[in-house]
Amino acid sequence: MTRKLFFKTVILSVFISVLVGCDKNDVTTPKENSSDIVGEWLMEALTYTGTSTLSVLGEEYITDFVGKSIDSDLVVDYRENNDIYTEGSYNIELSSTFLGVTTTQSTGGLIKDGLAGTWEIKGDSLITTTTLGETSSSYIEILTENTLKLVATDQRTETIEGYKTAIYTKYVIEYTKK
Incomplete structure (x- = not known):
């Protein structure tokens, strides 16, 4: 697998993880009114950190990565x-360290206009379901009249070009109300 293809695969996996699967993360239950979420929110920052472990012929190759929205x-x-x-989109600057070598690259146009679905708040969780039926859950770290901060983790195993890849990612997404 080429290095470029590997990085594209990691970026795609992270994008899918943000939209689809998230597990519980230890955060404080917000005490604010959940109706505060109604309205338009501008994504100020998306940061994520994680590891990708590729298994090839019994050997494991670990890539650490850090991404941030730009x-x-x-x-x-x-x-x-x-x-x-x-509505809108964002670009990601991704830094990956593989076999002691760190590379940084940018990718653009993620989450284009028109993603739609439904939302609900249960306790400290924001649960969204797309019109395609993909559900994700994020934990609300902060929800006030003007600030929304979501935290989520995702752990999955995928087969990419015939090789098993385990990916763990932690996301922090910060919004301000428009």
Whole structure:
């Protein structure tokens, strides 16, 4: 597997993880009113850290990665009827360390206009379901009238070009109300 293909695979896996699967993370239960989420939120920052472990012929190759959003104009609209819509996109700057070598690259146009679905808050969890039926759960670390901070983790194993790859990612997403 070429290095470029490997990095594209990691970026794609991270993107899918943000949208689809997230597990519980230890955060404080917000004491704010959950109705504060209704409205348009501008994504100020998305950061994620993680590891990808590729298994080839009994050997494991570990890649550590850190990603952060750049050039974001992504707006998430949480409506009173529990519908959710997005507008805009963002780019990611991804730094990966593989076999002691760190590389940084950018990728663009993630989460394009028109992602739609539904949302609900259960306790300290924000649960979203896309129109394609993909559900994700994020933990609300902060929810005030003007600030939303979500934390999520994802752990999955995928087969990429015939090789088993275990990916663990922790995400922190920060929004301000428009």
